[in-house]
Amino acid sequence: MATADSFTSKELETLSNTPQARSEKDLANPTPAIDNDAIDSKEEKYTLADAEKQSTPPAITFPEGGSEAWLVVLGAAITLFCSFGYVNAFGVYESYYLSVLLTNKTADDIAWIGSIQLCFIFGSGLFAGSIFDRYGARVIIVPASVALVVSVMLTSICKEYYQFLLCQGILGGLGQGALFTPAIGVIGQYFHQKRGAAMGLVIAGSSLGGVILPIMMANLLERTTFGWTVRAIGFLFAGILWISCLTVKERLPHRAGTFFLPKAFKDPVYVFLVAGNFFCLWGMFTPFFFIPSYALKLGMSHSMAVYLVSILNALSFPGRILPGILADKFGRFNCSIAAASVACILIWCWLAVNSAAGLIVLAAFFGFWSGSVISLFPAVMAQIVANPAEIGTYLGMAMGICGGAGLTGSPIAGALLTKYGYTAAVSFSASCLIVGIILLLIARFKFNPKLIAIA
Template sequence: MVKADSINSKELETLSNTPQARSEKDFGNLAIANPDIEEGTIVGDDPAADPEKQAPPPEITFPDGGLQSWLVVVGASIALFCSFGYVNAFGVYEAYYLSVILKGKTADDIAWIGSIQIAFIFGSGLFAGSIFDRYGARVIIVPASIMLVVSVMLTSICKEYYQFLLCQGILGGLSQGALFTPAVGCIGHYFNKKRAAAMGIVVAGSSLGGVILPIMLANLLERTTFGWTVRSIGFLFIGLLWITCVTVVERLPHRKGTFFLPQAFRNPSYSLLVAGNFFILWGLFTPFFFIPTFALNLGMSHSMSIYLVSILNGLSFPGRILPGIIADKIGRMNCMIIAPIVTCILIWCWLGVHTAAGLITLTAFFGFWSGSVISLFPAVMAQIVPNPREMGTYLGMAMGISGVAGLTGSPIAGALLTHYGYTAAISFSGSCMIVGTAFLLVARYLYNPKIFAIA
């Protein structure tokens, strides 16, 4: 029989509430039956007594609603409006730089600005996720908000190519990634049953930014200088990001232990999801960057080519919310498979577009389904994370790897476009989507081999 002084009352309470303890006649029999209980199991695990153990307590619950939960959703959505929403407007910058400020540069040269920005958004998530898990949201969101405003203001006075790379690409990407990761990670602290729907609303903020910001840029560029146009974006961000700084707050205790969690890659579903997301992002941003220039080649006006960016992002708004609601009913991984399959088909359909009407139609459908791809990934990631307190680190490590795809995807497509035309660039994008979808299919099978199961 285990002596009473060998276990404290809190540990005894934890053990007595486990299925193993309830199946035994008394605690002594449990100790005899399990002499070598492994660290990290629920039996005998007390995270409060040993912070290095990261298994979630069995009684953990999620509000799945309430004022504070939805305020976090609002603040996180604003964070994505100012981060990925701003990146989604890069098609406007691409067209303007190519025709006005940086006329001596090629399409792939200018694409490097946006690609570096995307790469640093994902790459900075590698560190932002762990910082969020260990120290909380505001520690990183407040300085990131200041950095983003500084980045936009500096972009407004840039004249040379290298200046845009530094201010818009590197500094902008770092600050936007530091906003994105904790904003999405906090949702996993508040939602479980409604997690995909909540994630969809949050990620829809980037779609709203992708609608409003291109229109704002296009209209201001016709009425004032480039400098004051971009500074107007900076002032808008000042008015919005303070809401994010106030509302986005973590709920669960901070994680202790190592900065990264490399053992996550021992989970084959996680590793395959990361690989699938890498290839999907490698090809996904090609239409975002090059649909405006494709429209110009079809004879569409410059203003209409810019509005195509808003159409794309406008349709991605319902594409990020509706699939999330459906995913909570039929399975998040199931929807995560459907969305890239349809998106891949649409990219290949781009090869057959030769009219303005056809391009507008393709842009609308692509906007909806590409939005689904982006919004469902964090929800699926949260589903396979064993402990919600590790959500930021798991997501950050995945984003860090995906940063390579964000860095190289659009410049590769731009180089193919410059040397071989749109057919080569579109084929590269579609091929990447096929490979990425194949990885997701295998991940889904390993997670649950039953084809019609809700997973």
């Protein structure tokens, strides 16, 4: 019979957290320890590591549904509607600022406003994820909701460039980021087998926002002033975010210990996954920001250019749900890499588009596949984290690092556009995705070295 001394400290900790460990009978007959020294082949070690990563602690169960779990999905989707969905609609602001409000500024100047938003959406996760794991969702979601509504209202009265940077970029980004990470992290506490589908439904909220908000803005700008158009968005956010404040809540005990988890960076799978996502996001948002201005260059009307943003986001709605369902069956890593590859090809195709019809088709297809890339990343992240109570911190640290991509990607593309034209901007964007795909492939084979596997 194995003794307690034969267990590693990690195994004893896991056993002590199970109901069986509270019984002397079970402690008298523990599961034999795994002797890693007895594993000779490298392939077997990888298989063992994969099994540990994909398994969950035996004391933790997942509802996989029920009214409470689906209400959490609803509330989290609303936070994505108001946060990521709002920044997805920035292409409307970009074209309007260029043509009406800030005509003395270049495309890359204005892109900084949206890029600062993106930076704080991701960068705020560095702290929001740990706060969520340690103190719960409402501690951060309630003040973040207030901050976002205040940001939108202040944007409606801005006149100068620096005012838009402060109100829409910095304050708005902080509020959006503090909403985004807890809304994603909480899903991992309610779903395991259906996690990809649930994540897809939540992130589809951002697509819905990217569809509704540009259409709303386009119609209101024709009927009223810019100020009242933006204030209408603020009133909409104030009217629905209270639902998130009531429904988004954690179900697992709060995590104790250090604020961050440096141990994550000892895992090569995590490191390559974060690096791959960084490069993908570095190039991903160029079409979101600059397709409307490219449409104006092709001779489209301003209203039609605005609707392109809605078309792009409308197709990203199924793109954030269907791949999540498929990923639960065929592997989240596999589907994520496939989606990023198709999105990269479509960005290269942008170079051949010289008509309004072609741009509409490109926006539709890119919307679907880019939505898949964005929605699958949190699902992949949740898959490699052994303890669901740490998902928020792992995801938050990753988002914090990716904030640099959100901050610099679109301004770099905008600067290239201003100096060299759209060919340079598109080439930069697509090249970033190529590097990201290579890094994701490395992470995938570190996680599971088999060429054909559900991973």
